[in-house]
Amino acid sequence: MSIFSKLKFKDQAFRLREDAILDATTSILATKGFDLMTMDDVANLIGISKPSLYKHFKSKEELVGAAMIRLLDGASEQLAAFPETFSAKDKLSALLEWALRVRLDGGLPFLPSTSNAVREMLMRNLKYVGRVIKLNSQLEKLVIAAQKNGDLSSKLSSDVILFSYYARSCDPAVEYLQRFSKMDTDSIVENMLRVCFQGLED
Amino acid sequence: MSIFSKLKFKDQAFRLREDAILDATTSILATKGFDLMTMDDVANLIGISKPSLYKHFKSKEELVGAAMIRLLDGASEQLAAFPETFSAKDKLSALLEWALRVRLDGGLPFLPSTSNAVREMLMRNLKYVGRVIKLNSQLEKLVIAAQKNGDLSSKLSSDVILFSYYARSCDPAVEYLQRFSKMDTDSIVENMLRVCFQGLED
DNA sequence: GTCTATAGCTGGATAGAC
DNA sequence: GTCTATCCAGCTATAGAC
Numbered sequence: 179m180s181i182f183s184k185l186k187f188k189d190q191a192f193r194l195r196e197d198a199i200l201d202a203t204t205s206i207l208a209t210k211g212f213d214l215m216t217m218d219d220v221a222n223l224i225g226i227s228k229p230s231l232y233k234h235f236k237s238k239e240e241l242v243g244a245a246m247i248r249l250l251d252g253a254s255e256q257l258a259a260f261p262e263t264f265s266a267k268d269k270l271s272a273l274l275e276w277a278l279r280v281r282l283d284g285g286l287p288f289l290p291s292t293s294n295a296v297r298e299m300l301m302r303n304l305k306y307v308g309r310v311i312k313l314n315s316q317l318e319k320l321v322i323a324a325q326k327n328g329d330l331s332s333k334l335s336s337d338v339i340l341f342s343y344y345a346r347s348c349d350p351a352v353e354y355l356q357r358f359s360k361m362d363t364d365s366i367v368e369n370m371l372r373v374c375f376q377g378l379e380d
Numbered sequence: 381m382s383i384f385s386k387l388k389f390k391d392q393a394f395r396l397r398e399d400a401i402l403d404a405t406t407s408i409l410a411t412k413g414f415d416l417m418t419m420d421d422v423a424n425l426i427g428i429s430k431p432s433l434y435k436h437f438k439s440k441e442e443l444v445g446a447a448m449i450r451l452l453d454g455a456s457e458q459l460a461a462f463p464e465t466f467s468a469k470d471k472l473s474a475l476l477e478w479a480l481r482v483r484l485d486g487g488l489p490f491l492p493s494t495s496n497a498v499r500e501m502l503m504r505n506l507k508y509v510g511r512v513i514k515l516n517s518q519l520e521k522l523v524i525a526a527q528k529n530g531d532l533s534s535k536l537s538s539d540v541i542l543f544s545y546y547a548r549s550c551d552p553a554v555e556y557l558q559r560f561s562k563m564d565t566d567s568i569v570e571n572m573l574r575v576c577f578q579g580l581e582d
Numbered sequence: 583g584t585c586t587a588t589a590g591c592t593g594g595a596t597a598g599a600c
Numbered sequence: 601g602t603c604t605a606t607c608c609a610g611c612t613a614t615a616g617a618c
Contacts, residue, residue: 209496210496210497211415211495211496211497213413213415213416214415214495214497216592216593216594217593217594217595218592218593218594226602226603227602227603227604228594228595228596228603229595229596229597229601229602229603229604230601230602230603232594232595232596233601233602236595237594237595238593238594238595293413293416294411294412294413295412295413295416329581330580330581331578331580331581331582333574333582334571334574334575334580335561335563335571337557337560337561337563338553338557338561338571338575339575339580341552341553341556341557341560342551342553342572342575342580343580344552344553344556345551345552345553345556348552349544349547350543350546350547350550351540351543351544351546351547354543354546354547355539355540355543358539358543359537359539359540361537361539369536369537369540370544372535372536373536373540373541373544373579374579374580375579375580375581376533376578376579376581377575377576377577377578377579377580377581378532378533378536378541378544378545378576378577378579379531379532379533379577379578379579380533380535418610418611418612419611419612419613420610420611420612428584428585429584429585429586430585430612430613430614431583431584431585431586431613431614431615432583432584432585434612434613434614435583435584438613439612439613440611440612440613
């Protein structure tokens with residue numbers, strides 16, 4: 179028992195600390211973005227020194243990659259947990275709602291939407307790319323199924339729908355509404371979903 | 381004549397060079413973003429030295445501010461040039477189309493959408509803020525008029541519509557479609573406009 | 583006004599003591 | 601594994617020669 183439990187305990191503590199590091203990283207990424215986030219920021223926020231941080235993640239790229247992977251895994255979990263009674267469009271809507279709430283709660287947007295450099299960096303991270311491909315193929319199937327149902331427009335190609343769907347998960351209108359209007363979280367989410375699926379007309 | 385024309389000539393050459401600098405700045409901003417754009421990048425692209433660049437713009441912030449101001453002025457010009465036969469919604473649609481085409485042609489997105497730091501920097505630029513306020517008030521009036529017409533939804537607050545409209549002008553789906561699909565510029569614009577106003581359903 | 587050269591600073595990453 | 605101290609590259613901005 180002794181050795182194994184000790185290892186296990188160490189491993190647990192290690193994982194807990196890594197999770198704390200990723201929490202800090204996520205929070206800073208969400209506010210400052212990749213370029214302005216420094217390793218000192220992360221280390222200071224959790225009260226360790228920079229070299230200690232580098233014992234856990236050997237580069238800034240790897241650290242950010244790990245945070246993004248955790249986010250994608252969260253999305254996959256959500257998707258898997260939706261009841262089978264949900265239609266394809268229900269699932270897409272519910273997942274977008276989850277992503278918007280994560281962001282409104284100080285979390286990350288899915289996509290490094292503006293920065294080519296960040297996207298390219300992530301695309302060199304095989305683990306991350308694997309997660310993206312898996313999630314993307316699931317969502318693509320949902321889009322196509324919803325189009326067959328008539329729940330999403332058949333006048334649009336599935337590419338257009340899928341990319342626009344991704345874009346809504348990191349729509350800057352969310353932050354503008356949070357900052358400049360008096361709307362509460364639920365109203366913002368409700369309105370963003372409506373705009374996504376019904377558009378600005380009607 | 382001599383003195384005046386000489387001054388005028390110098391002034392003209394100066395303006396031409398400034399325009400070239402702003403073109404270079406715009407192009408680099410569009411690809412690398414603010415944080416990764418260096419003053420060396422700008423100077424090298426137009427073949428002058430960095431100190432010469434600083435003779436024209438006394439800081440990176442001022443340079444980027446000037447580029448953004450020129451962009452906003454372009455938008456205002458467009459808006460003023462639309463025929464009076466256009467409805468409020470026609471104008472909003474045509475202006476969004478113009479913005480999307482500018483971006484597809486390698487230009488800047490309107491908003492520093494992701495980066496708080498860039499937005500805050502711009503908000504310290506009074507000239508820029510003045511342009512934003514002016515354009516915003518024009519667009520707000522158009523939105524409200526279009527809602528009265530029934531051309532835009534009255535179930536949404538004008539804030540939600542306006543912020544979502546801004547967001548569409550820097551929608552990352554544009555770049556994704558340009559990069560990963562085989563669609564041509566006109567099709568991308570057409571689809572983006574449709575998604576903006578009609579949404580993903582229908 | 584244009585350049586070369588450099589100051590001054592910041593941030594990613596590491597050496598080496600404990 | 602943790603820290604202090606430091607290296608080194610790259611960037612903004614400027615001094616000073618021509």
